[in-house]
Amino acid sequence: xxxxxxxxxxxxxxxxxxxxxxxxxxxxxxxxxxxxxxxxxxxxxxxxxxxxxxxxxxxxxxxxxxxxxxxxxxxxxxxxxxxxxxxxxxxxxxxxxxxxxxxxxxxxxxxxxxxxxxxxxxxxxxxxxxxxxxxxxxxxxxxxxxxxxxxxxxxxxxxxxxxxxxxxxxxxxxxxxxxxxxxxxxxxxxxxxxxxxxxxxxxxxxxxxxxxxxxxxxxxxxxxxxxxxxxxxxxx
Numbered sequence: 439x440x441x442x443x444x445x446x447x448x449x450x451x452x453x454x455x456x457x458x459x460x461x462x463x464x465x466x467x468x469x470x471x472x473x474x475x476x477x478x479x480x481x482x483x484x485x486x487x488x489x490x491x492x493x494x495x496x497x498x499x500x501x502x503x504x505x506x507x508x509x510x511x512x513x514x515x516x517x518x519x520x521x522x523x524x525x526x527x528x529x530x531x532x533x534x535x536x537x538x539x540x541x542x543x544x545x546x547x548x549x550x551x552x553x554x555x556x557x558x559x560x561x562x563x564x565x566x567x568x569x570x571x572x573x574x575x576x577x578x579x580x581x582x583x584x585x586x587x588x589x590x591x592x593x594x595x596x597x598x599x600x601x602x603x604x605x606x607x608x609x610x611x612x613x614x615x616x617x618x619x620x621x622x623x624x625x626x627x628x629x630x631x632x633x634x635x636x637x638x639x640x641x642x643x644x645x646x647x648x649x650x651x652x653x654x655x656x657x658x659x660x661x662x663x664x665x666x667x668x669x670x671x672x673x674x
Contacts (some may be wrong), residue, residue: 448461472505472506476502479499482495482497486546491546492536492547493555496532496556499531501561503528503531507524510523522567522570524563524566529564529636532563534558536548553623559622562618564615565611568611569608572601572607579597603606
């Protein structure tokens with residue numbers, strides 16, 4: 439995608455660091471992308487409902503939400519309103535507790551993939567919401583901290599770049615958010631597994647040592663193997 443994007447750059451605008459010219463076919467591409475998102479949303483949602491799997495169902499609804507962007511733009515809504523509405527709906531959809539929808543939906547089962555998909559969708563929704571309202575956020579920051587004379591030059595410089603290069607800033611925010619999300623999820627999962635496996639009463643069966651065999655080299659009769667070793671003995 440990056441190579442395709444670079445190959446279509448205008449040399450003059452790139453050298454002068456000017457915004458890319460607006461292409462007329464952009465609206466057509468947006469509509470086609472919306473239709474594709476809706477076509478993907480329908481089977482994913484049905485698969486999730488039939489198999490009662492949370493990941494395809496929630497992902498299908500997310501594609502339907504994203505696919506509504508061209509429809510909202512066709513209603514002559516400004517981009518700020520469109521992407522803010524879609525971003526907030528994505529955030530609410532994924533941050534809402536599962537049991538809230540229990541009265542109207544079947545009980546879904548979920549695996550670790552739900553963490554990955556939810557992280558990506560939350561980052562997309564949050565990035566759209568923040569970037570399309572970044573001017574309001576930065577104006578608020580300037581209104582609060584701009585009165586500090588020694589801080590004003592730094593703030594003006596820091597505020598100018600995000601507003602001038604929204605796409606770059608948005609991609610930076612999205613990538614940084616994904617990294618933070620990955621680190622938090624991995625740390626949480628590692629700590630959770632460590633806490634569970636350290637419960638000797640639950641996994642040790644009353645013994646101080648618990649041994650297992652690997653699947654690639656299993657031991658069919660572990661008691662006889664222990665009996666053959668002089669350093670170990672089985673206490674009946």
